[in-house]
Each structure stands twice: as structure tokens, then as C-alpha cells.
Amino acid sequence: MIENRPMATFVSHTVLILGVALIVFPIWVMVVAASHDALRLTQVPLPLLPGNQFWINLKLLFSGKGFSAPIHLTLLNSLAMALMISVGKIVISIISAFAIVYFKFRFRMFFFWMIFLTLMLPVEVRILPTYEVIANFGMLDTYAGLSIPLIASATATFMFRQTFMTIPDELMEASRIDGASPMRFFFDVVIPMSRTNIAALFVILFIFGWNQYLWPLLVTTDPDMYTVVMSIKQMLESGESEPMWHLIMMTALVAMLPPILVVIFMQKIFVKGLTDSEK
């Protein structure tokens, strides 16, 4: 739309700026808090400008002094969990969607509805039996225990099913005539044609995995297996001493980085996929 109405421009910009400020302000507070020492944060008024302790605080986090585990360990745990969850979800759901869309097997619709039903059973609902199962398998305090129960995904299966249904049947027939087996067709045609969706889904699922809190809290007892999101909460409850706000904020700040990096990096693939879409 090309319009020249200063008032409308002014109003829309105000709204946008307010919206951005609403989100940015807490992050700013976090950055500021992470750059002061413990003492300054117990005094009112709270600082609104950054202090000079940023690097010192950061170093302190990585040394792991005074905490259960150094931050690079928890970061690594989080990364492993988030990657296993997102990659696992994508792999499983893309294969099940492929089966449901392209193969006419017995009870196809039955399985489809079964997958649909699992939408009603998120982790929180089935958490006790799931815990029991994982415990019996001896998977407590392992990466497998952290990620496997979260891998099955009806939503992603649906999304891929929708994507596959937009791929014309004639392409499948053309590839059959070209002599491609179903799996060749899957790898040579279906996956390349869904890469935008895979990228988009990866972003969403990575953040979903990264932000998991309740489940890791249950299955990990060994501090070496803590995830970074958990460790923030752990630090708040660090016994009788005052919570160390500067370190907590610093941890939160560092914990935010990987999801941001994923978004920025995937966005490129995503936008590229959207602009030269050729379906």
C-alpha cells in the first residue's frame, strides 16, 4: 500500500515501538543486572545502566565456582537434548507422514487417528507413567531419557502430511516411471521439496526442546546432567544464602543465545526457501 497519511504512520509506528519496547525492556534489565556485582543488586533503586562486572560474571559462570555445575556443561546438556528432540521429532514425523500419504496399507486411517489422539496426551498428562517406563529402562540421568519421551510428535506429522499432499501425485508417478523406489522418491523428491518446512519446524522444535523444564527436572538427579533452563531455577533455590541475581541473569542471558542463533541461521534458509519456492 502506498499511502501518505502522516497521522496513520505516526500511530502505527508508536504501536510498533511500544510493542518492541515491551519485549526488549526485560531483556535490557537482564543485561544490566548481569553486568553488576551481587551487592549492587540488593540495593534500591535497581540499576538501569550497565555496570563493569560483565566479563567477571561470565568467567565466574564458566568456572562453576559456587554452583552445582559449570555453565558449559549445562549448556551442552541442553544443546544435546534440544537437538535430539528436534531432529528426532522431524525424522520420525516425516517418515510417518510419508507412510500415511503415499502408502495404501491396511488400517492406514486407524493409525492416522491414533497419531491424532496423541495430541491430547502432552508430556504433562502422561508424566507419571512415562517416568515409570523411563526409570524401568534405566534411562534416568541419560540423554536418551531426557529426549526420547518428547520425540513423538503428532503436530509435526500433521504438518508434513499437509506439505506432502501439496506435492502433485504426477511427480510420484513420474519418478516411478524413471525407476525410483519409494525411498529414492522420498530422498530425491519429497525431502528436497519440503526443506523449507523442515527448516521452519526445526526452529520451532529446537526452541521447544531447549525450553523443556518439567521433564528434565524429573529425570535428572545428577548435577552433571542438568540443563541450563533447570539450573536457573536451581540457583534461585540455593539454600539459605541470598539468590545471586547477577549470576542468575547472566545464566539466563547465555541460555537465550542458542535459540537466537538457531532462529537467525535458519531464517536465511527459510526465507530463501520461500522466495524461490517452485511448487
Next chain:
Amino acid sequence: MSTINMQQLKKSYQDTEVIHGINIDIEEGEFIVLVGPSGCGKSTLLRMVAGLESITSGEVKIDDKVVNDLEPKDRGISMVFQNYALYPHMTVYDNMAYGLKLMKMPKDEIDKRVQDVAKLLQIQDYLQRRPSKLSGGQRQRVAMGRAIVRDPKVFLFDEPLSNLDAKLRVQMRMQIKTLQQKLAVTTIYVTHDQVEAMTMADRLVVLNNGIAAQIGTPMEIYDDPKDQFVAGFIGSPAMNFLDCEVCDESIKIGQQSIATPTHVTQRGKIVLGIRPEHFNQSVSDLQGTVQMIEKLGSNVLLYLKMENSEQPVVIQCDGQLDAKIGAVYPFSFNTEKLYFFDTNTQQRIY
């Protein structure tokens, strides 16, 4: 070069049969066109030959070998689809090379074949482009190229030109026909456009509701249609059909009448067929009121209404003709070119 034989070919979806026993024998290098109205089963029949659709009963033979249970890739066929079905994420080159790669052909052999075919079809300049960056006609040629590189025994086309504009369609029509003659590959071509069918076919198969209504060369079918359906479907503009009653002396069409030709011996109600191009204007024993005029440049189509007759009569006249709507226009039939059909069975009787 290969022969194809279809014997008592039938196809049912669940309980509904859509192909009711078709027999066609195709000779080496022949260009066969399957033509018929929408939904008559052309695509289904073609896809049964391709192996994309299972065969309910009957046999398909290619080179005298039953192929019913062979995978499409093992039948030695290539297919060109209506929407081209090019792989959107591959370049033109890769689109053409994909099937050959799957055959595990050596790289330099693939390259040679793709380059040769690209030259043949004049698509060398786009080999590195994606299909989305090509025009409709270019995509059409790439789809042809993908079919040709495989060096198949049989080409199958399913309405390959229906997404092109009229002018390009005429061009591509000639190109496909010339190419097929040059390569001498047995071809089955599906279309619902009867002009395409007439101009391209060595032999035509007119399909009606899953039955082969007539098989023959285009001129055989034009001159000698077996029933009213074929007569009405082949020829453009379509044949006129008039309900009439045959008496000893004359054939009554509404209030008007013409002399009964000597070879017409049946009496009573009958359907008379006459093509728009088979009217006489010099003599005139009939007349009608002009309802509509279509000027096509080289000729003019007159839509006449005859008294007491529901069906309008379409006459193809000279381009110079000057007629007015509402005027009474005298005409007569070229009595050599009359067709007569049974009212009930719609079979041709004379």
C-alpha cells in the same frame, strides 16, 4: 519399435467398472490417439498401459510379452504428463538425467544422451535452469526430452498440450508428430481435442464411457462413423442431428420434407445426420430462420431454426456470405453425405 496389444482390458474402482473390456492392437511405430469426452476413461486406459494403475482383468502386451505385473520402469515406456510433472527442485539437465542415473548408466554416457536430446528439442540453452524459470512451451519440451532420453519402446502422452495457448498448441502438435515419425517410437496419445486427434493420429480410438466405440484412421472415422456418438464427436463443427420420419416418398423433418433416397428402406422414426460442410446452397428445398451468425473469417457458421424442430441446424457457408438474423434462409442437403441412425440404439443404419 514395438507392438502393443490390449485384450479384454477391464478396470474397476471398488464396485464400479470404468473400462469395459477394450481390445486394441497397435503396430510398430504407430501413432495411436485415444480420444473421447471427459471422464470416458482415456487416462485410466493409458495409465494401465503405463503400469501406474492396476489391471482388473485382461492383458496388456508389449512386444508380445504380458506386462500386467511389471513395474512401470520395467515396461520400457516413457510418459509425458498433462502438467509436465518436472521435478521442481532439479535443473532441466537433472530432470532429464534422473531416470538414467537410476539405471546406473555411466556419467559420460548420460551426458552425451542428454546433450543430444537437448539439441534435438532445442533446449540446450536452458539445461542449467530450474523448470520454474521456463515458459509453458519450454517446460513441455523438457518433459518431452525427459521421455526421449530414456530411449523407450513406447511413448505415452496424457493431454500434453492442454495447458498451452492455442497457437503454441498447433506448433507443438506438429513438433510432436514430426519427432515421433523421426524416432519411429510406438505412441499412445490421449486428448479430448478432436482436431488434435484428427491431425496427429495414424489411427484413432474413439472412447465412450469405457468402451472403444470405433477404431480406425481419422478419415475412416470421419467418413464412416459407426454410431451417432462417434459421428457427433469427430468433426468440427459437429454433425447436425435431426429427428425425422421416413415415408415411402419423402422424409419429413418437421413441416418440411426431402425425397427419400433409394437406399433408405427402413420406415418410421429415424435420426438424420449431416455435417455443416455438406450443405448445398444452389438448390433449395428446405428453409430455416437465421438465429445466430458466427464469422470465422474464412467461413461463416449459420445457426438456423427450422419450423417445428427443436434442434438448430448449423451450416458452414462461404466467408463472403451476407446474412441477417431473423431472415429466412433456403438450403438443401448434399444427399450423398447423409447419415442415418437408429433412434433407439443410435447405431448407424445407412
